[in-house]
Amino acid sequence: MNEFELIARLTQSLPTNPNVVTGAGDDCAVLDFGLPDQWLLFKTDAIVEGIHFTKDTPPEKIGHKALARCLSDIAAMAGTPTAALVTIALPPGFDVKFIEAIYAGLSALAQKHGVAIVGGETTTNPGGILISIALLGSVPRGRAVLRSGAKAGDAIFVTGELGGSLAGKHLEFEPRLAEARWLAEHFSVHAMIDLSDGLAGDLRHILKASRVGAELLKPAIPISRAAKLRAKEGSRTKSPFAAALADGEDFELLFTVAGADAVKLLDAWKKQFPKLKLSCIGKITAGEGVTIRDQTGVQPLTAHGYVHFA
Numbered sequence: 493m494n495e496f497e498l499i500a501r502l503t504q505s506l507p508t509n510p511n512v513v514t515g516a517g518d519d520c521a522v523l524d525f526g527l528p529d530q531w532l533l534f535k536t537d538a539i540v541e542g543i544h545f546t547k548d549t550p551p552e553k554i555g556h557k558a559l560a561r562c563l564s565d566i567a568a569m570a571g572t573p574t575a576a577l578v579t580i581a582l583p584p585g586f587d588v589k590f591i592e593a594i595y596a597g598l599s600a601l602a603q604k605h606g607v608a609i610v611g612g613e614t615t616t617n618p619g620g621i622l623i624s625i626a627l628l629g630s631v632p633r634g635r636a637v638l639r640s641g642a643k644a645g646d647a648i649f650v651t652g653e654l655g656g657s658l659a660g661k662h663l664e665f666e667p668r669l670a671e672a673r674w675l676a677e678h679f680s681v682h683a684m685i686d687l688s689d690g691l692a693g694d695l696r697h698i699l700k701a702s703r704v705g706a707e708l709l710k711p712a713i714p715i716s717r718a719a720k721l722r723a724k725e726g727s728r729t730k731s732p733f734a735a736a737l738a739d740g741e742d743f744e745l746l747f748t749v750a751g752a753d754a755v756k757l758l759d760a761w762k763k764q765f766p767k768l769k770l771s772c773i774g775k776i777t778a779g780e781g782v783t784i785r786d787q788t789g790v791q792p793l794t795a796h797g798y799v800h801f802a
Contacts, residue, residue: 568745
């Protein structure tokens with residue numbers, strides 16, 4: 493049983509209440525507590541030594557990544573983060589200065605985005621360091637961007653470049669909070685997700701939630717320099733293109749807008765965010781599944797993203 497099969501099994505009959513607008517199955521839970529102009533966003537995420545970082549990772553980068561992952565999910569809903577709780581589990585004989593440096597990296601990113609760290613929990617874990625963040629945010633009432641709104645004919649966009657994140661980006665990425673809010677304020681974004689498990693996997697989450705298919709244009713998919721360099725070094729069997737599809741931990745935004753808005757969006761984006769690439773990589777189609785088009789024609793996309801327990 494892989495990660496997503498387990499999630500589906502565990503969430504099929506979860507309890508709910510009238511405050512829940514969107515529960516399990518999106519980047520954040522969306523909650524309505526009767527505030528006149530906003531909904532609350534609620535998110536939790538964890539990083540584990542040996543999976544998301546190593547013993548040699550600089551501690552400030554560990555702290556940065558722990559919070560940034562949650563911030564990226566708030567961005568995927570076009571929200572604003574507000575406050576976080578931090579749970580940290582430590583092995584016996586931990587280095588206090590190392591842990592303080594983790595908190596320094598976490599706190600620096602929190603201050604940058606106006607997030608209050610309001611408490612948490614400490615416990616032991618013989619297997620190594622584990623950090624779990626619970627994050628609250630907000631979004632204008634009725635304006636949360638979900639995974640489930642993609643429509644046939646939509647253009648599919650992605651920010652930045654993809655693949656090769658283990659060269660360093662997975663520890664240093666900047667959550668696309670400002671970009672997502674700008675998008676939601678100026679365009680009708682139908683669906684959005686952040687790319688944590690790879691384009692091939694995360695796109696399928698949007699398609700499943702929206703009950704649609706997609707056709708990708710292979711030459712349009714932006715491949716990072718890191719992915720190209722790693723392929724040249726011979727340190728991996730994946731091609732740069734395969735890395736862009738499946739590496740994961742890019743933490744870019746993947747979203748859809750009406751096809752009629754595509755050119756207007758690209759022009760406005762270049763003016764607003766001249767240093768960040770935006771690529772139109774395909775279209776949403778009726779039906780199911782993902783295909784990819786190149787100079788030879790159209791074939792089914794067989795690549796998948798990163799999956800725990802696979």
